[in-house]
Amino acid sequence: QQIELVECMFEMRARAGQWVIQEGEPGDRLFVVAEGRLQVSREGQVLGEMKPGVVMGELAILYNCTRTASIQA
Numbered sequence: 001q002q003i004e005l006v007e008c009m010f011e012m013r014a015r016a017g018q019w020v021i022q023e024g025e026p027g028d029r030l031f032v033v034a035e036g037r038l039q040v041s042r043e044g045q046v047l048g049e050m051k052p053g054v055v056m057g058e059l060a061i062l063y064n065c066t067r068t069a070s071i072q073a
Contacts, residue, residue: 014073021071027060042069
C-alpha cells in the first residue's frame with residue numbers, strides 16, 4: 001500500500017512568496033513538505049511555520065470541506 005501511495009505522488013516546487021494553499025478553496029490534494037519553510041495564516045493573521053517532514057492539506061480531504069488556512073512559501 002505504501003508503494004502505491006508513493007507512486008501517486010508528484011513533485012511541486014514553490015517559489016518564495018507563492019501560495020500553495022489558499023483559505024476557502026476546495027481541497028483535492030495533500031502535501032508533504034520536503035524542504036524549505038512555509039508560513040501558515042488564517043484570515044490574514046500568521047499562525048506559524050511549517051518545516052520539512054510535515055503533511056498539510058489533509059483536513060479538507062478528510063472532512064470534505066474547504067481549506068481552513070492559507071500556506072505560503
